[in-house]
Amino acid sequence: MLTRKQIELLKLIHTRMEADGVAPSFDEMKDALDLRSKSGIHRLITALEERGFIRRMHHRARAIEVLKLPDALNKGGFEAKVIDGGASGKPAPPAQALPVDASALSLPIMGRIAAGTPIEAISAVVNDISVPASMLRGRASHYALEVQGDSMIDLGINDGDIVVIREQDTADNGDIVVALVEGLEATLKRFRRQNGMIALEAANPAYETRLLRDDQVQVQGRLVGLIRSY
Template sequence: MLTRKQHELLRFIQVRLEESGISPSFEEMKEALDLKSKSGVHRLISALEERGFIRRLPNRARALEVLRQPEDATSKPARSTPAANSNDTVAPVRAPQIAPAPANDVIEIPLHGRIAAGVPIEAFEGQSMLPVPAALLGSGEHYALEVSGDSMIDAGILDGDFALVKRTNTARDGEIVVALVRGAEATLKYLRREAGMVRLDPANAAYEPQIYGPDEVEVQGKLAGLLRRYH
């Protein structure tokens, strides 16, 4: 059997998931349950997880999934109707008045070194993980590359940006792609095909297009989004 606070937290998480599809933050849970600190929220979540009522989604910050409800729970929202014995009543949860933050749902994707937005350089120099708001990504597998150079500046892609790339080996003309050149070097460019050749176009008049044979260029992904840090 769950304690009153565990029951309140489980119901609050379920309601928020039904309303927005995003689990509440620890701060929102703390306020909703009138707890003094977030450590109390951590303890409640751990207890619910151990008992099989919720689980934490991997590679997502604070993302929770409700697996089941207590046997005495119903699908109807909690009401404020008084009961005969107040000690046996689960108090209704006060929903916070702040809007859910879209960035609450965060996914970690592989960060593969630096990629040139100018002259091709070796890509995939190593791997770490980069936390990215899920709202920036669509379906499919993604990875990130740190941009080096200024040849895509007119497309709004700056040196030091993080290119969020959807992994694919196909792309349409005019799309910005990660192109692997001669199996060893990678670059971020507009993809064009003409006269049986592959042209990689920069977005900076100071750079010339790069033209290769069709067997010299392999599409490794196409641009899905950008992250920029301001120092």
Template structure:
């Protein structure tokens, strides 16, 4: 049997995946379960993983897959196996638009290079890639030198990791939140402070949909 919090988290992840195809952030999970810190989320995720209810997908930020769910009677029901991923040779060339700061905003770069990405890592919509610079998103599994795969959009919900263009000159990768009349961009590293801007200063240029890491 799952604990109440484990069951709540499993259902929340399952529902969010069904709605958007993207795992919720740790901050969203913390808020949904009314936990005091992300460490509680990490413990619940680890417990669900150990018991075979979920698994983490490698080389992708925030990527979780729900393997089975308890039914109303408490019985564990395996979920239907997902469709096979695209063939290994099914490669998409994404525009590579320079480096994006995961710390202090840096000048937004537009390059002419491209990045070969397995199609299985991408969802629907138009995408581009950015090389991550900095360490302020490490607690979301986003490391310096990773390639962030970004789905183009100009809107975002609270808790989503976005590419935000600041004052039409600087770009950064942060978790998007509305705070009263301001926009708050949150890092995922306790050594960094949130950044606050007026709404007219911030333009959302995409949402994180995947991560590519080279070793």
């Protein structure tokens, strides 16, 4: 899955390459995407390269090759399908739905969420899944995400599991949340306020806790249920 900013940057690079044969500069990218610093562009470029959409030719100024485009750009729109950004270029297989019964409700699966290094933000529905109605309390909206990574395994959240998320923009200490970091990348972590900062804690000793300013983190929902993948 690509974030909206990643899609916008990929379209900008592709359009400029088609017109001029050269990629825009980092300053031009920063201005076009309305980012405050070039470090954000560097992260977007790195993410696109890791997912196999572009290739940087090192030691050559502004030398970027576009290797492929997501469905959104091929169709000429920005309301993209959420796609697997892995090196294989193959779309993620559809998640297996639970059997539907009278007490089950359908939720949209909004792509994948990183339980590891933050990689992507939520952008569009890729599938639906039936979940027990008991998971969904109150009138708040809910959605589902497929977990990618192992940073939460000590809490029993494994790679390939489906997590059920209640939409909310606040969190209490100890909540497991979907956190959008600097508007560019989303991750599933335990939320905690610590010495005036926000700590995003993994549940795997192989991953370090990330300490971020309040304005760098936007809570997008809290975990309320888990559907195990076997």
